[in-house]
Amino acid sequence: EYIIRVQRGISAENSWQIVRRYSDFDLLNNSLQISTLSLPLPPKKLIGNMEREFIAERQKGLQTYLDVITTHHILSNCELVKKFLDPNSYSVNYTVFFFPHFSMFCRSEPKWEVVEPLKDIGWRIRKKYFLMKIRNQPKERLMLSWADLGPDKYLSDKDLQYAVKLLSSCSHPYFYKVTFATANESSALFIRPFSEKGTLKDLIYKAKPKDPFLKKYCNPKKIQGLELQQIKTYGRQILEVLKFLHEKGFPYGHLHSANVMLDGDTCKLLDLENCLLGLPSFYRSYFSQFRKINTLEGVDVHCFGHLLYEMTYGRPPDTIPVDSFPPAPSVFVVSVLESILTGEAMKNGMPTVSRLLQMPLFSDVLLTNSEKPQFKIPTKLKEALKTSKECIEKRLTEEQKLIHQHRRLTRAQSHHGSEEEKKRRKILARKRSKRSAYESGEEQSAKYSNSNNSAGSGASSPLTSPSSPTPPSTAGASSIPPAPPPPPLPPAAPPLNTEVPMQSSPQPVVSASRGALLSSIQNFQKGTLKKTETCDYSAPRIS
Numbered sequence: 001e002y003i004i005r006v007q008r009g010i011s012a013e014n015s016w017q018i019v020r021r022y023s024d025f026d027l028l029n030n031s032l033q034i035s036t037l038s039l040p041l042p043p044k045k046l047i048g049n050m051e052r053e054f055i056a057e058r059q060k061g062l063q064t065y066l067d068v069i070t071t072h073h074i075l076s077n078c079e080l081v082k083k084f085l086d087p088n089s090y091s092v093n094y095t096v097f098f099f100p101h102f103s104m105f106c107r108s109e110p111k112w113e114v115v116e117p118l119k120d121i122g123w124r125i126r127k128k129y130f131l132m133k134i135r136n137q138p139k140e141r142l143m144l145s146w147a148d149l150g151p152d153k154y155l156s157d158k159d160l161q162y163a164v165k166l167l168s169s170c171s172h173p174y175f176y177k178v179t180f181a182t183a184n185e186s187s188a189l190f191i192r193p194f195s196e197k198g199t200l201k202d203l204i205y206k207a208k209p210k211d212p213f214l215k216k217y218c219n220p221k222k223i224q225g226l227e228l229q230q231i232k233t234y235g236r237q238i239l240e241v242l243k244f245l246h247e248k249g250f251p252y253g254h255l256h257s258a259n260v261m262l263d264g265d266t267c268k269l270l271d272l273e274n275c276l277l278g279l280p281s282f283y284r285s286y287f288s289q290f291r292k293i294n295t296l297e298g299v300d301v302h303c304f305g306h307l308l309y310e311m312t313y314g315r316p317p318d319t320i321p322v323d324s325f326p327p328a329p330s331v332f333v334v335s336v337l338e339s340i341l342t343g344e345a346m347k348n349g350m351p352t353v354s355r356l357l358q359m360p361l362f363s364d365v366l367l368t369n370s371e372k373p374q375f376k377i378p379t380k381l382k383e384a385l386k387t388s389k390e391c392i393e394k395r396l397t398e399e400q401k402l403i404h405q406h407r408r409l410t411r412a413q414s415h416h417g418s419e420e421e422k423k424r425r426k427i428l429a430r431k432r433s434k435r436s437a438y439e440s441g442e443e444q445s446a447k448y449s450n451s452n453n454s455a456g457s458g459a460s461s462p463l464t465s466p467s468s469p470t471p472p473s474t475a476g477a478s479s480i481p482p483a484p485p486p487p488p489l490p491p492a493a494p495p496l497n498t499e500v501p502m503q504s505s506p507q508p509v510v511s512a513s514r515g516a517l518l519s520s521i522q523n524f525q526k527g528t529l530k531k532t533e534t535c536d537y538s539a540p541r542i543s
Contacts, residue, residue: 001019032080102146127147132144149277155384204314240367254275
């Protein structure tokens with residue numbers, strides 16, 4: 001058994017432990033084979049599989065395996081991996097969970113009939129798809145999608161229901177039509193025409209629309225981008241519809257190639273309702289790393305950069321930001337990509353959609369569709385959408401701030417514990433120690449010099465006995481008033497480090513002349529003095 005510590009996000013408090021055996025890893029790996037990826041699961045071993053060395057080696061191999069699947073953008077979001085790492089949060093069978101709601105809908109709307117469930121064609125765990133038909137039009141196929149509400153749902157239930165119904169009545173040459181829409185306090189349902197050609201992502205990866213998401217997009221057999229004219233036309237159409245939404249104040253934030261439906265040579269945007277329902281974006285794990293991408297307009301432009309990269313090279317970028325780009329069909333393509341996906345672009349912020357439309361790659365594209373958009377948003381709903389958009393952006397900004405702080409702390413800890421930093425700190429500590437010792441020595445020398453000067457100036461003071469010399473510090477104990485103090489010295493500069501412990505002061509060195517004086521005082525004999533006569537002139541004299 002192997003203990004796995006799992007953490008969601010940057011907070012260590014949001015972590016837990018699970019116990020898994022090798023057989024559990026093997027079962028997960030077999031389930032992920034649908035992706036046709038070659039995953040580095042350590043091989044089985046029947047004999048000697050309980051030896052200490054083998055268990056340690058297998059533990060490293062299993063850690064590598066987990067690192068690969070959790071850093072793969074599609075695998076890390078799939079239900080199989082989430083259930084493996086977090087069984088408590090993903091224990092519900094959502095197909096069974098949705099079935100009662102779906103049955104109730106079918107009873108209330110008898111004109112719709114289920115053809116078959118479209119299992120795992122999308123990447124969201126809490127969103128299910130069904131192939132539908134109308135009873136009196138059995139040949140026409142439609143697709144029903146049912147999704148739970150997400151963490152960014154800020155509209156009231158009343159506003160949400162109104163906005164959802166508005167989507168079924170609006171029209172735009174680059175919107176994919178919504179045939180029927182409804183929502184309640186916990187979920188929403190949408191019915192659209194089913195396209196046999198599939199999405200833009202199906203075109204890029206040459207996939208069948210009904211196949212599971214992992215099978216279609218994880219490991220394409222042939223990686224090939226689109227032709228330059230397709231890139232220019234599709235890119236211009238997508239930018240035009242984004243500009244229209246931004247001008248209307250309608251939040252989106254969910255652009256990716258699987259949300260763009262192909263209708264002939266025209267791209268049409270899917271899932272406009274995702275932001276209303278509060279669902280997380282497919283690329284959230286990317287743009288949440290960069291604090292300059294803090295508006296839904298900026299999110300749309302960043303997501304367009306991913307989509308343009310896929311159209312150009314036939315695959316998503318390996319890392320974000322992108323330092324260098326492979327050869328492209330046109331230098332103008334690379335110019336647009338550099339303005340969105342490079343590290344410099346992430347630091348400076350995303351260009352606007354209007355700015356992208358003016359770039360040479362898209363400015364000369366002629367759009368032939370003359371359909372007039374019909375998308376009128378009432379003032380009250382527009383205010384509600386504006387408030388919802390601000391709340392979504394606020395939560396994104398707070399998440400980006402926490403990630404930024406965590407990254408700085410992790411970088412500082414990593415730098416502080418590196419061998420180079422340890423050596424550098426040792427060298428600095430030695431330099432500080434030498435400097436402190438030098439400054440301490442200078443300070444003591446100055447004190448000794450001041451002590452000697454004070455001792456020299458007090459040499460003429462009368463002494464009470466021929467005893468051993470008394471240091472200046474104890475001169476105050478004499479019963480005879482001391483001589484006037486010497487003139488004050490200029491104040492000394494304070495020491496640089498006041499916490500350096502002072503050493504005990506040695507006795508001051510006695511100069512040669514003072515030593516001779518003291519010696520003569522000690523050897524003084526009263527009998528050797530000559531007798532003298534004193535003439536006293538102090539008495540008053542009377543003439």
